[in-house]
Amino acid sequence: MPLQNRVDPFGELFASSARGLFMGNRGGRMHTDERTLAKRRWASRQWICCVLDFNGRQRDVWGDSYTELFFLDEVTALAAGHRPCFECRRKDADIFAGLWARTRGLPVRASAPEIDVALQAERLEGRTKRLHQRRIDRLPEGAVLVLEGEGAFALRGGALLHWAPAGYDARKPLPRGSVDVLSPPSILSVLAAGYRPHWHPSAG
Numbered sequence: 001m002p003l004q005n006r007v008d009p010f011g012e013l014f015a016s017s018a019r020g021l022f023m024g025n026r027g028g029r030m031h032t033d034e035r036t037l038a039k040r041r042w043a044s045r046q047w048i049c050c051v052l053d054f055n056g057r058q059r060d061v062w063g064d065s066y067t068e069l070f071f072l073d074e075v076t077a078l079a080a081g082h083r084p085c086f087e088c089r090r091k092d093a094d095i096f097a098g099l100w101a102r103t104r105g106l107p108v109r110a111s112a113p114e115i116d117v118a119l120q121a122e123r124l125e126g127r128t129k130r131l132h133q134r135r136i137d138r139l140p141e142g143a144v145l146v147l148e149g150e151g152a153f154a155l156r157g158g159a160l161l162h163w164a165p166a167g168y169d170a171r172k173p174l175p176r177g178s179v180d181v182l183s184p185p186s187i188l189s190v191l192a193a194g195y196r197p198h199w200h201p202s203a204g
Contacts, residue, residue, distance in 0.1 A: 003062055004037050007069050009079035009144045009152040009163055009182045010129045013037060018166040020070040021200060024049040024082050030067040041127070043067075045116040049077035054088040072167065073200040075154050078191075079144035079182045081123030086112050096195055103189040115186075122184035131180040132188075140191040145179045152182060156203055167202030 002015045007024075028043025049071060061068045071077040074084075084093040093112075100110040124130055131146070136155075139145070143155045144163070153160035154168065161168035181188070191197070 003031075003035060005062065005067070005069050006165060007071050007076065007080050007082075008165070009076050009154075010146075011041075011080040011123065012129075013041065013069065014165070016165040018072075020072045020076075021052070021198060022049050022071045022074055022077055023052055024069050024071065024077060024085070025066045026069065028066050031062045035062045037067075045120040046112070047080075047082040047116070047119065047123075048085040049074055049082040050085040050088045072163070072165065073203070074197040075142050075144060075199055075203075076163065078142065078187050078197055079152070079154075081119050081184055081187075083112075083115055083119065083187075096190060099190045099193040099195050100186065103186075103193050118186050119184055122186055129182065130184075131182065132185055133178050134181045134188070136174055136177065136179050139179075139181065140188060142183075142191045142195075142197045143188055144182045146182055147175070147179070154203065156199070161203055167200050169202070 002017050004013050004015045006014050006016045006020065008014060025048060026042035027046035030038055030040055030043055032038055059068065084096050086093040097109045097115065100115060101108060122130060139155055141156055144152055146152050152163040154163060160172050160174060162170040
């Protein structure tokens with residue numbers, strides 16, 4: 001049976017046999033010795049998105065160390081409130097942090113702890129996902145939003161791509177007006193400033 005280690009755009013953890021393009025964690029261990037989830041859904045503010053393979057490291061998933069999580073793609077990870085890892089994805093993380101600083105008028109690149117503090121406030125409403133209402137015509141490509149009764153959609157190429165565990169499985173035109181956005185506002189700003197997230201091939 002697959003572990004409950006896949007992350008959807010709402011930040012929820014679920015079990016799926018479908019493979020994702022990225023892994024990550026939430027700052028520590030959230031699972032029991034029986035390889036089930038404990039009550040908490042994060043161990044610290046450090047929510048990161050990592051590559052699947054780094055320097056040939058081999059891990060025992062949900063072993064003695066942190067709780068490994070997996071994402072369909074980076075768009076999904078960003079929507080859930082994760083950022084690029086500064087160790088295994090240094091180039092992407094440097095670009096992300098530089099654009100983060102530019103959007104806030106900071107003189108130097110933002111540090112990982114600065115980013116983590118801001119994202120923690122933006123991604124959660126208590127213990128649940130925080131939604132941010134925005135006009136859809138002002139959203140950058142890579143933003144993820146939710147339509148009532150229809151699920152999560154990623155914005156790409158002037159259309160909405162329906163998110164599913166195995167990939168984007170449907171396309172629909174953009175609605176009008178305001179929508180509830182899953183991607184945190186600071187991440188929206190970084191996307192608008194030019195950050196290019198990695199998409200699952202099904203988005204093509």
